[in-house]
Amino acid sequence: MAHVSxxxxxxxxxxxxxxxxxxxxxxGKVNFPPKGVCKYxxxxxxxxxxxxxxxxxxxxxxxxxxxxxxxxxxxQEKAGGVYPVTIVELEEGPKVIGQMADVNPKDVTIGMPVxxxxxxIYEEEGxxxxxxxxxxxxxxx
Numbered sequence: 001m002a003h004v005s006x007x008x009x010x011x012x013x014x015x016x017x018x019x020x021x022x023x024x025x026x027x028g029k030v031n032f033p034p035k036g037v038c039k040y041x042x043x044x045x046x047x048x049x050x051x052x053x054x055x056x057x058x059x060x061x062x063x064x065x066x067x068x069x070x071x072x073x074x075x076q077e078k079a080g081g082v083y084p085v086t087i088v089e090l091e092e093g094p095k096v097i098g099q100m101a102d103v104n105p106k107d108v109t110i111g112m113p114v115x116x117x118x119x120x121i122y123e124e125e126g127x128x129x130x131x132x133x134x135x136x137x138x139x140x141x
Contacts, residue, residue, distance in 0.1 A: 022047035054116030
C-alpha cells in the first residue's frame, strides 16, 4: 500500500467498509474498486451500485516478511512476523487484494474459501485506517 491521504481515504470508505462495487449497465460485470469507465468492456460509464458478499476463493497469495512490508505495515511485521497477502476472486467476479487474518501463513492455499471482515489495517497521520481483511470461511465452501 502506498500513502493514502486522509481526504482520499474518506472518499473510499464505501468500498473499504461495505465492499461496494459498480455493475456495468452494458456488460453486467462488476468493477471493484469503482472505475470511471468499465474495465471489462471499456464502452460504458453507466453503473449500478452493488454490495459485494465478501465471499470468494484465494486466487493467489504471497507471504510478506523479513523487511518486505511497506512502511505503514512495519509495526505489524515486527509484532507478528510473516503475514499473508492474497488476491481473492469474489463470488461476484472481481479480484481484490487483501491481507489474510486468523490463519497460520503456512495454511493458506490457492482455492481456499474465504470471506471479508472489517478490520483495523494500520494507523497513519493519527488516523486509524480500517478496511477488509480476509479470513478462512468456516466449513469450507
